Amino acid sequence: MHEIFRIHSTLSTFWWILLGVFFVIYIVLDGADLGAGVFSLLLNNENDRAAVMSSMAGTWDANETWLVVAGGVIFGAFPLVYGSTFNYLMIPLMFALWGIISRAVAFEFHVHAQSSRKFWGFMFGLGSLVAALFAGIALGATLLGFQMNTGNAQGIQVANDPFVNTVPHFSGNALSFLSAFSIWTGIGALIAGGLAGTLYLCARFEQDDPIYLKAHKSATLFSFLALAAVVITLIWSYAIMPDAAQWTGSGWFGWLILLIAILISAYKMMSNHAAHRDFAALLWCGAIVLFMWGGMWATNFPYIIPQTWTISQGGNPANDLAILTLFMTGFVPVMITYNVYQIWVFRKRITHLAGYESH
Template identity: 30%
Template sequence: MIDLSLIWVVIIAIGVFIYVMLDGFDLGIGILFPFIKDKQERDVMMNTVAPVWDGNETWMVLGGAALFAAFPVVYATVLSALYLPITFMVIALIFRGVAFEFRFKSQRSQHWWDRAFIWGSVFASFCQGVILGAYIQGIPTNALGVYTGNGWDWLTPFSLFTGVGVVVLYAALGCGWLIFKTVDRLQKDMYALMPKLLMALFVIFAAVSIYTPMAHPDIAARWFNPDLVMYLSPVPLLVVLFTFLAIRACHHGYELRPFIYTLALMFLAYTGFIISLWPYIIPPSLSIWQAAAPESSQLFALIGALVLIPIILMYTIASYWVFRDKVRIGDDGYH
């Protein structure tokens, strides 16, 4: 018998990963704006993502819709628990999106739109990290999966720390993207900045990896289970390896490798997150099967997803292929 709940978890997990990957470097460019003062170089930074930035956010919408269709209890509970940071994130994304459209059309007020782009990017990234930290900490529910906490349970030192961690992660992704897509002084500045971001990211990964098992005995029991340790130990070892490779790639002047290696670090962090919480979709109490919608509902939604997801993938790949070249000062965006 086909496990529809498991299929939907895979779809949602892949959708969230693609969103974090694509919108991560997109948001990272706004986070990096304060490090670059030259107006023309800032124009180049925005032009590297101008054709694709709004399409990147399709995957966030897909993830939310899939969660509502396949796991409505999770949708209701998580939104109840994390209503404020999710609202703040959406407001920040609105400011950022408006800044994207208005910045190139303004003259005297362009510096204000630069600030909206910077703070929209930073705050949206920070809120995503806070949501991640609050989710890892766990969401208190009753036997029916109804949220039993208050509106401020998400606000803890750990969630604030993971908020900063996601900001650093997105900045590193944005840095790698700009190394790949730009030339001359802007590219050199990114080469100089990226090793610092990677070292900060490594420290953040290490701190989260140490704190999480200490605070959650069930997570510690999984990672240090003698029967599983052989299979799970490659994850932290690969984090060390890819951090070294990414820094080395910057020193050697490789253009694509720093971005690819940073994506690998993000994938490893995401893998560790899934390993720590599996099979709970509302940690620490509700599994994916307990929170699943009726099979008929899951099957109906799955048919639509199998039609739409390949279309979204195709136009996403096509847009990146069409706009694959580097962007230089003096280019009037993409032609």
């Protein structure tokens, strides 16, 4: 029996790490796309907005799909977490999904539109904004944890019900997600998205293009905003989250190294950006995401949802995790390979004139 428990906790921890990797890839790739969408609201020329859209025409779908992969991994490896957390996050996920829908159809409709071109351009920007804002809110709400209860979720009592009293369900209400902290993380996600999006546009447009110049200026502004947002989030988290106490505990040295790594990445990002080495700046921005998400994941350990689900409580039985590991792990490098190829094909810098062509 003991051995089985060890296998179970090893496999569930493996999927928890992989899940973290998928989230980082998603935030780096789609964060830039969503942020570029938010930035496009600041452009007052419809063709410029179209140029922003065509810069990601070949890759946005794959970038967004990393979120679906993360969702699929939560369902596949941690269904107990999936079934309760998504219930808890009903309202923010609903808004984020509406944002994603608006944005996705705007991509396909904008090219063909004439009289409704402005509308779909606006839906692209607004959809990006709503998706980023509510994804951020959902993240903040998740970090605070939620109440659970055994018994039937609908509150119906029936004798001999095999499903109650064993698995805890979410038991709060539709607005449980709402708090000052979760709203703040939503705003934080918009700022971070704005930074990633403008850095991405700098790497995608010719350096003398009007869109480049505008994005370059905004990125500088966003990088200062983002730095402030990171400081506020860290202090706020330390104040309210029990697990954050370890930052100043006996292992403080490791956390300090992580903080220094984040600060160095931020410095490298800003100096590369100032020197117009746009791709390098974008990569350093990705490094910040990696370090921060890694830090958050490590802080939460052994919880997958802080104070709510531990990694092994939320995980599937060992047998199912083993099947998932055996059949799916090999596909991870394959997925990454064809995604890298697709992004590589669409790497060429474009100009604002791309907005005049049908992309």
